[in-house]
Amino acid sequence: MPKEVKTKKAAKAAIPKSLDTFFGFTILPVLVAENTRHYMYLKKHESRNATELLPNNRSLFVLNLPVDTTDDHLRQLFGDSGTIKRIFYHNGVAADTVYDSDCSDEEEFGVVEASPEKKEKESKKSKKRKNLERRKEEEEAPIELRKVLHTGSSAHIVFAHTKMLEAALNTARDRVWTAGENVNVQSLGFDRYMLRFSVSRPDPAKLQQKVDSFMMKFKANEYEQERLALERMNQMDDDGFVVVTRNKKVKTSDGTTSVSTFKGESFDVNKVKKKELENFYRFQLREKKQNELVELRKKFEEDKEKIAVLKQSRKFKPF
CATH class of the missing domain: 1.20.5 (Single alpha-helices involved in coiled-coils or other helix-helix interfaces)
Structure with missing residues (x-):
């Protein structure tokens, strides 16, 4: 075979094959494992109700995302095309994803607003103590499980410029599906279920500490409410009348007694x-x-x- 024919065939083989299209979508195959391809469908976002967050000329619509998709995966896949500004996911997450819905103790039982004297004392805390408290809160923060998408989920990827969107539509085929070498991503499969099991069953000692802390704050809030009620007792109103109130000691579950106030009957x-x-x-x-x-x-x-x-x-x- 002549050398010229060989060089022409080699040149044709070196030219990357363009991506296939299907009903207006560009088909992008990615290698999720060895000899295993996952097909994603790309399309330029076009809408009559375009917004600044989702413009037509810079937004890419991606369909049939892998269930283990994260922001790092998409940035690694389309990062060569340009800078990604925002990513919007659709269709929600899988049902077995665990969310931490714990609210703070103040939201749980409605802490009374502190007095000015108390606020002044709290403001005098040293920066070192505040930093220690912040670190402690970060250490005690609950572990969030990695979100898993539904099968066939979609997303919008917003690029910084229009040229970057065109480059993403002409990206190379058979790109490797990865989050990057320097990115620490939670593993899925059996390890994920083991992590979910451990997260849903906290350490009894830590749980007892949390309960004790909650009860201390709850009692402090009750005492603060009683103090404010005693201050308001037997005070003259705007019309010059004094509403007489009476106190009644109520036994609590721990055997102690607390003073509760009752609204007095006003003079008719x-x-x-x-x-x-x-x-x-x-x-x-x-x-x-x-x-x-x-x-x-x-x-x-x-x-x-x-x-x-x-x-x-x-x-x-x-x-």
Whole structure:
């Protein structure tokens, strides 16, 4: 075979084959394992309701993402095309993904706002102590499991410039699916389920410390509420009246007693006014006398009926 023919064939083999298309989508095969390809579908984002966060000329729509997709995977895959600004995932995550929904102790039982004196004391804390507390919170932060996508999930990738989007649509085929060498990603499979098991069952000693801390804050909040209630007790209101309150000791579950306040009954002025105005007008006196006469007549008729009954029974002895 002539040398010229060989060089032409070698040149043709060196030219990378362009990506195939399917119903307007560009098909991108990636190597998720040795001799195992996963096909992703790319398309330029086009929408009438384009926004600054999702512009038409810089957004790439990616369909059929692998279930183990992370931001690092997508940045490693399309990083050669240009700078990626944002990534928006769709279709949610798999049902077995665990989220930490613990709220703070203050949100749990509604801590009363601290007094100015208390705030002033807290503000005097040294920076060293604050840094130690911050480190302790970071160490005690719950471990979050790696999110797993549903099969066939999609995402929008926003690039910095339009040319980068065009380069992503013309990327090379059979790229290796990886998050990068220097990226530490949680492993999946059996290791993930073992991690989930350990996260869902915390250490009893640490759990007891957390419970004790919660109860201490809860009691401190109760005492603060009682103190504020005692301060408000027997204070004169804007109208010049004093609302009398009473205290009642209530036994708690730990055997101690706490003081709880009850709202006092305010003095009703309208009732007194109504009583004072009775029989004040002439028509009121007239109506009262008429009602009394009606009652007397009614009683007289009842007595007459009783006398008639006794006469009939011949037991009537007037003298």
